[in-house]
Amino acid sequence: MKFTLICCLLLQAAVVISAQKKVVCFWGTWAAYRAGNGKFEVSNIDPTICTHIIYSFMGAQEDGSVTYLDSYLDLSENWGKGYIDKFIALKTQSSSVKLMMSIGGWNAESAVYSKIAATATGRETFAQNVLNMINKHGFDGFDFDWEYPAQRNSVYGSADKANFVALLQTLKSKLAANGKLLTIAVAVVEASASLSYDIPNVAKNVDFINLMSYDLHGSWEGVTGINAPLYAGSADISSYQKQLNIDAIVNYWVAQGAPRDKLILGIPLYGRSFTLSNSNNYGVGAATSGAGNAGSFVPESGFLAYGEICLNIKNGVFSRYWENTQKVPYAVGGNQWVGYDDSESIAYKINYIKDNSLGGAMFWSIETEDFNNLCGNGKFPLVRMTYQALVGNEPITIPPTSAPTQSPSTIPTNAPTQAPTQSPSTSAPSGPFICPGNGLFTNPADCGSYYNCWAGTAYLQLCPSELVFNPNGYCDWKYNYKCV
Template sequence: MSLFFKCILGVALLAVFVEGHDKVVVCYYGTWATYRSGDGKFSVSDINASLCTHLIYTFVGIKDDGTVVSLDPYLDLPDNYGLGTFKKFNELKQQNARLKTILAVGGWNEGSAKYSTMAASATLRKTFITTARDMVLTYGFDGLDLDWEYPNQRDSTHGADDVNNFSLLLKELREEFDKYGLLISVAVAALETSASLSYDIPTMAKCQDSNDSLLFSMPVTGKTAMLKLERAQRAVLKVAMAKPFRYPTTQLYAECCPPEKLVMGVPFYGRTFTLTDANVNGVAAPASGVGLAGQYTATNGFIGYNEFCNKLKTETWDVRYDSVAQVPYAVQGKNWVTYDDPSSLVKKVEYAVNLGVAGVMVWSIETDDFHGRCGEDFALLRAINTALA
């Protein structure tokens, strides 16, 4: 499963509360779900704007010269009979006047090279910042989510220089966005081994010294989510083992993100594995590789909650409970799936609230049971809001 932490620097500015509680609920929206078929299709019109305080639109990208551009003009823009989803997304604020909308740039598929090259050049940084600002303002977003995955990693063109260049980019981006009262969020690596390669944490911590409009998002890829924030329990994903994941330590970011400014993220999907032996099927059973794909998301090793809850209704699965991770998992022959349901999410949220964090973030709303095929619509989001209240 994927876990997230988001550091909110200035809760007063960002906490635009939903009904029933005063916590932050940050919802990522994967726009590609517009193209899915049947019950998997999820358009802006399917979003329930009353269940989130912040909605993040994913993704736009950049050109080689640093210019921020739409990656799917037909979907995003109204030109040439396009769907104009930018505009429709921001019109959701008519349904929830306190909703904030954020435009995400980057993502895994964008890679690291273009961002490495851009951040190394004062001219390209300026182009990136001004075109990002213009796109955000033109279409009515309230801020930008910078999702460079990752400085000094993957296909980076400038290697270790990315670390300082990233800090400089953030500083300059803030200086420009502050003029317009715009929010900035940043997706950063969570595992210490990765984060230490990409970021100058003390420099990033200085974000507390200026205005309150910067968030840090910390995603972690793993399987199931543990209710412990201890360094000793952090694990690294190994395809060969169907084994629950622990929450990563927040120690690395502690100087930047005290608990009251953290938002804990939770996944709306499960991880699937193929067992080596169908008869050896408990927690930590050996697996030969990733498992089945969801009907709509169509990615081996991954299944949306909406896809899997329907499988549990229509197929025979042995559903079990991991008392250590406090999450369900299910077995069917050699198929092994670990996932979160409303009950396990409530426990995570209650645990997070007891730690004093500001709220919860989700990836991503289009894999919730938004049609209510397995019960109440948006069962996961509603469970989160109920627990926060």
């Protein structure tokens, strides 16, 4: 009887543990080399607001060996900074946090992993070396960030798909036997994920899956777009465009057989930035001339750390706008435009995680948060609110959509919630058209233009050449909508 009772209690405890939401925090160690407000050391990490923290990155070689990418940062020998030991010492501040290491990333060669995964010997050697590295330093597990099987400079192409499953099986066998976690970070959009992953069999062999649900739009597209929209925008017309949002991503992975509780929703702590072609045309879908200027926190064009974005808004350099259809903000300052996430959009994502029974949230990456409280909302405000809501089960109240911090002088004080496929070339107020409300409306006199109504004022705007305005709220090809 006592044995049965104990078994039942243990089973209940296991259910509770497995049901707890995760807040997974990636840390890019190279932020130690940044200057000023962008510099981030291991001492800046708060281990009490993440359930898992992932040290990024270690390296691998074609022979299956596992290497240090920066021995000066990673190790204490030869007067190094000893980041790994200091990272593991975070356990003294939080006994519950899981501290993991990651191999891979965008800059790693896909060819290396393609070769490792292709043979049983390669898989066995790599798995053993991963375990050796974990045990040497005291990590709790391993995150594999192969970007991506069967893509980029893969050696074996489509064979990577099955080989990746075989490699995960080998890794899982070794790591699980030693009480270590195995997770992966994955390409998420259907057009890419379908090339790389046998999703049901991948999911069987990992503890959870970190969805890299960001970089869905960027300066490579030629028009402004949100980094990680929750839902599709009204200008997302093609089947591919409709894949570029979190809701479509989650639905695809679930439909392909991934258990909901193994899906960890990726949230970016940075924005993708653009330089506007015309600073008077600044909505989602506005024409751009290239990437946004590099910031002072992270010296990379087309990229702005959240800490710098919120500081620019606080100081009046940027004005914040809300894209209601996609449930995300963007900010504009002169000809600079950035789509990003803040407390309001993350509140929607937290509720989405809960409503869809997902396993939790993942952040890429903590060194671009407001970790020094420059914006006045405390250190790590976005990660902290997520942890409190998902792990602490504190209620999330989504604030009302806020107005921009300052109003541009030549355009409405808020961007339309439904953007055209490309921003028009004019935005001057028109004549006798009477606005029936806020939004986009057909111009009865011209199929190639429309009215953008805001606060009772009508602004005549033009569709790009060869397109006509569709009453559904976007500029469309003539063969899709016959304007009469």
